[in-house]
Amino acid sequence: MSKQFTRRGIMKTGIAASAALISSNAVAFEMPTSGNEPFEVDSVWLPAADGTDASHSPRQRLLLDFGWRFHLGDANDAMKDFRYGAPTREGTFAKAGQNWLHNAKEGPLQHSFDDSAWRLIDLPHDWAVELPFEPIEGPEGSVHAAHGGKALGREYPTTSIGWYQRTFDIPASDEGLRISIEFDGVFRDSTVLFNGFYIGRNLSGYAPFSFDVTDYVKYGGSNVITVRADATLNEGWYYEGAGIYRHTWLVKTHPLHVAQWGTCVRSEVRAKGARVSVETELLNESDTAARGRLTSKIFGPDGALVATVPARPFEIPAWGTITITSQVLLAEAKLWSVEEPHLYKVTTQVESGGRIADEHGTTFGIRSIRFDPDKGFFLNGKSVKIKGTCSHQDHAGVGIGVPDRMHYDRVALLRQMGSNGWRTAHNPVAAEVLDACDQLGMMVMAETRIMASTPEGLSELERMVKRDRNHPSIVIWSLANEEYFYQGTPTGARIIASMKRATKKLDPTRPVTGAMNGSWGRGMSNVVDVQGFNYFNGGIPDEKRPTGRAETADIDDFHAKFPRLPTIGTEMANGKSVRGIYETDPKRGYVAAYKPGCADCKTPAETWWTIFDERPFLAGGFTWAGFDYRGEPTPYDHVATGSQSGILDICGFPKDIYFYYKSWWGQEPVLHLFPHWNWQGKEGQAIDVRSYSNLDSVELFVNGVSGGVQSPKRNSHLYWSVVYAPGVIEARGMKQGKVVLTVRRETTGAPAQLALLPNRTSFQANGEDVVSIAVEVRDAQGRLVPTDFSKVHFSLSGAGRIIGVGNGDPSSRETDRPTSAHSAERSAFSGQCMVFVQSVKQAGAVELQVSSEGLASAVATLHSTADVARPAVA
DSSP states (O other): OOOOOOHHHHHHTTOOOOTTOOSTTEEEEOSOOOSOSOOOOOTTSOOOOTTOOTTSOOOEEEEOOSSEEEEEOOSSOGGGTTTTTOOOSSOTTTSTTTTTTOOTTTOOOTTSOOOTTSEEEOSSOOSGGGSOBOOOOSTTHHHHHHTTTBSOSTTOTTSSEEEEEEEEEEOGGGBTBEEEEEESOEESOEEEEETTEEEEEEOOSSSOEEEEOGGGOOTTEEEEEEEEEEOSSOSSSSOOOOEEOSOEEEEEEOSEEEEEEEEEEEEEEOSSSEEEEEEEEEEEOSSSOEEEEEEEEEEOTTSOEEEEEEEEEEEEOTTEEEEEEEEEEESSOOOBOSSOBOOEEEEEEEEETTEEEEEEEEEEOOOOEEEETTTEEEETTEEOOEEEEEEOSOBTTTBTOOOHHHHHHHHHHHHHHTOOEEEETTSOOOHHHHHHHHHHTOEEEEEOSOOOOSHHHHHHHHHHHHHHTTOTTEEEEEEEEOOTTTTTSHHHHHHHHHHHHHHHHHOTTSOEEEEESSOTTSGGGGTOSEEEEETTOOSSTTOOOOTTOOTTHHHHHHHHHSTTSOEEEEEEEOOOOOTTOOSOBTTTTBOOSSSOOSTTOOOOHHHHHHHHHTOTTEEEEEEEOSBOOBBOOTTOTTTOSBOOOOSBOTTSOBOHHHHHHHHHHSSSOOEEEESOSOOTTOTTSEEEEEEEEOSSEEEEEETTEEEEEEOOOTTOOEEEEEEOOSSEEEEEEEETTEEEEEEEEEOOOOOOEEEEEESOSEEESSSOOEEEEEEEEEOTTSOBOTTOOOEEEEEEEESEEEEEEEOOOTTOOSOSSOSSSSEEEEEOBTTEEEEEEEEOSSOEEEEEEEEETTEEEEEEEEEEEOOOOOOBOO
């Protein structure tokens, strides 16, 4: 006789519901069992979907990035917008499966548009980066300039709507499975159709979303997904791009399956080992009640099995949901830290009716965090100062359509500098950014886009928290950024309280903060767990500090008044500089690399960091910004097209300021000397020579003559005033009386040759991997010519394609995305530019040749190696 499990029967067996869980259908298993107890089933258990292997999960998550068609629409003319909104008898949304795609005059279009003339593209895709720059005119031009001067917005109807379409087959054997489409990010206001049926709409340009399309699938035939993205409105005040700029997925599951983002892993570090809690949300999307058992296995950083969470029985009514919590003790645990970012994986298996209904994997880390009001931040019980940067998501060449490898490389560049913190300014980022932070040991302040307790605002927040809560790199959630009008008011406090409540329900393990540029101690300050400081003004936002009042005064006063509230610098510095430019030039829109020289520049790097380094109660901070980005080109809105606030430029070339942070944030010896020594026409004039170094002392030599020895003061720089004469300046860095590093800057000859410097020489033939290749203009002796702006031509052959070019010039109006995958051009800027080459799905050699008039060309050969590409829709 089979044993029948019911909710009441389960409770009687001693398996008690956790009081910490609100939902009545949440079951927590506190005491592990062997997992070998007899487990009988009866005939009403949910059967497997047709055609599935009983020993394997039918779950598939297929990349849906390749082979899309794209065409611009029109925000003002329905006939140029594929009849969207055109007057028809039923109206666009009057009938979900007939809307404007079907009409008596032209006949039904078989659930889709004729896209044969549309452009063939792969995702991720940003159509805005391909648009020409529009002139910035009039006193209100700064609004348009803030978004990078691209033709997006209500005043540009012909370039602000984008249509995407993808046709693919779904086999007849999939009938009985649940089918959904997942979008990691579309900018913005996307309308989604499936086989001509209106499926839904998503407003946010940053929050992930998905639609179940099971009822609309044509099994054993061709299916069409259509997306209309409307970028006429913006969400931020910086370049935001446009299009399906993150991954898209086709997901197939058994009706009994783990919900999207349905696994939540929490850990409690103990003196020995750790207690790991695995919370799993199961869905039964069928007309039959389901019974089964859930088993989870935990694999260590080396991939070896370290624990099995015992099998647990469950039952779920038809179309019901249940959350099961199981716990296991790990006798030994390798903790995730900045220095050693160990990662674990839990694999959850759902068994029902003698079959594997679902198997789902989740990566997590084991670590403890604590923000202390007097001693700052602690990771695994160790005091760690957060040395962070804020970063937007766009990059040279590709706009916001950043491939996974470039996300990884961006995080790696800042880790190499010594940074250990990343603020996701000012929106949820691609999941791949967080994956990179997990892998590289970068702590994250994850920020939602809008401060709102509306259904839309809470939905965006909850999607971010559910998707990202398993990332050990995230140590704090940010619920707001510079909400001038509400941050210090009772209204703001109520909004943040609602957002905090929603966040804590999904993740009670992390604190929340908000980035406040004033009103400290009022409004939301009374709600957040950690006070966030944007810059040094705690009063009226953006008011000027009274003459004679120290920059530290408002922070010190706040700590004295609120001694029990932890504090962190959510945004600091915002110093501006241009790589290789040492004289401010308003006509070209450049700010000098080592003198602020502009009214918009805030606090110098060494000022803010010295303040934070010297105050133990400050957990650390995030400087603005890690990378230059498009938009916000102040103070030269009508000239520049991008911000100059980055520590690295938009290509990822380090600026001089990079080496300041590397000196005082990193562990290795640093000696950096600047500026360059090409100052023709300034012979006999004094030149400001500087050095960033963390060595004991540095001696400067000018054409072989000592200019004196100086010892760096912590968190500062060295300075010499040198009369210019062509030749060589040389810095010799000493430690314990011995020269350990030497750096030279030489007056170069005329440009004579090009050189190629790829960040890797091989990549994977999966159609996704990317190599970034720097180009240098050099003289006959092989020295970088730092004042050269030659036009460089690129020619590519073999198993790859050019996806973008850049040079780090914040005022450049050259094309980022070439029309050809095999040729492009870009001017050098301060002697350098960059090209981004992506693999195709075929292994082989890739040859890149660069040339420029009057210069010797250069060739680099890359190797695209065979790789097992991740599962994708054919």
